[in-house]
Amino acid sequence: MMDYKLFDLGDVKLQSGMTIPDAKLAYKTYGELNAAKDNVIVYPTWYSGQHYENEWLIGAGKALDPDKYFIIVPNMLNNGLSSSPSNTPAPYDAARFPRVTAYDNVQLQWRLVTEAFGIEKIALVTGWSMGALQTYHWGAMYPDMVERILPFQGSAKCSRHNFVFLEGVKAALQADAAFLDGWYEKQPVKGLRAAARVYAGWGLSQKFYRDHMDLDALGYASLEDFLVSFWEGWLLAKDANNLLGMLWTWQNGDISHNPLFGGDLVKALSAIKAKAIVMPSSTDLYFPVADNEFEVKHMPNAELRVVETSWGHFAGGPGTSPDDIEVLDQALKELLAS
Template sequence: MSASQHCLGDFPLACGHTLPAAQLSYLKIGEPNAQRSNLILVPTSYGARPEDLAWLAGPVLNPERWCIVIAGIFGNGASSSPSHGAMGLAEQGWVVSHRDNVAAQRRLLAEVFGVERLPLIYGWSMGAQQAYQWAVDHPEAVERICCVCGTARTSPHNRLFLLSLRQALTADRHWNGSGFNATPEQGLLTYALIYASWAASQPFFRSLAELVEDHVEQHWLPHYQRHDPRDLIAMLDTWLAHDVAAGGDLAASLGRITARTAVVAGSHDLYFPLDDLAADADTIPGAELHVIPSELGHRAGNPHSSPAEQRQLSRIVETLLQQPSHV
């Protein structure tokens, strides 16, 4: 199963730059019905490519009933990214916003699938951020959103975590101010250590039989080594800039959401703690807050190898889809 590419042509970004010959990667699982009313959009999370989230088809989303379209964000190395040579970093004024990702996804759905209204947007982490952005900016196009382990605005504490990741890469001796003269091996190792320390929970790391250093090098570092480090930075900058209210009144922006909303927190998520998700849910009309008890931490929202969490997510999605589309 491999992703396809949709050509967007020269694509203007909110930061003022234009992506020449922009490409959006996507994966389709299942088939649209005759009315084109069964398409579920899954925006990708940080570092993920569409194939990485294909596991959702079956355990969480039913591909026999739904046409599942997984759309890759700009910067992930599959869609247009700095590694492709035509996109810079924040040092040159390039910052992709989620409004840019949503605009590209809207074109994909209209131009490839002939769809302008979605029964559900399902997103984890940065995918949840995009689901919120859709619901705030295009309420007429979104019937339901399921936002798993993600918030509507990047919190100050979350921002601190992201800045530490960026610093781990740009402090490497191979950073030249706009890219890298060679692979930043030490920077990537430091980056992986920071990322892993927050992605899983304290109980998870206590349960390991191996040293945490070995665990990170074997199970985390390879995931980031597959990326061009400039792409990792570009996605961090999108995350850092995330704010559905664009610096305005967040409560007012979330209060305009008409989509039926499920907000899903992980009990041990250190990136997006329960209090932050509960605050978003309290502001969205009719939103329901769910908590997944899990020692996987943030990864409880992406449990590709954990059936218990998969079953919980499946029940939440099925309940959401059975409810009226709007509050």
């Protein structure tokens, strides 16, 4: 049973110069929009994630409380619910699905928010990982609309090191002979499993593995059990072309790469008027603290708040580390109360 809605976007022209015909944006809302339309939170999805995988941060008594706020979770293009290689008809299907930027995604999310709901002010935008990338875009692209942002375990621009890590994931997936340059009839299972093994060395910290947290905190029987069940199980549920589409979006993430800022990252960061708490993980191998330190330095109303954790990138989701979730939830409550 479908628990989300589709917003019809029509034919969408992208930054790439290509068009997605009859594009759809999948979304789910939680709570009720108040009469003043000022209780709005936008909470974008992350790499491979769909709206239900954001729900661990939503609930009564939490910062993202649907009894108080109207929470919109838009699904990224390429994630299998919004327009994606896996659900778009020829000629733009599979390997021919156009390249999509975070700028494209947020423009379309803005259309959803304004056209479907008539919203003019957003109390908060927040997101993990690629959701954080979209959060930065919201702040820079719509500075008079967005009052607060809290990007966690993510950055405003994909670093060169991050780009290289993702090249490893991409190469592992595409090396499977069954991939057939994206025109596979069945999912390239060997490639998905190999990509998951690459990811496993980056998603969690050295200390996580050194302390056997896969066994003691998560309860797996062995390291191999963890690699197969947690990591391979995650990617085997996904479509390879969808993953590669989102990976391209991630690698080309940059809040300044658009007509508004012309590639000037400092100008883009300086345009963010929203009150911001930026929350990196102390052990994140994708998005090190130093990247966020640079960003906060150039944001006019931002605070850097490092999460001290052994959970690496997964300190922020999807609901894996209870202690880190509590730290994040308290920061969100503080920001919303400010």
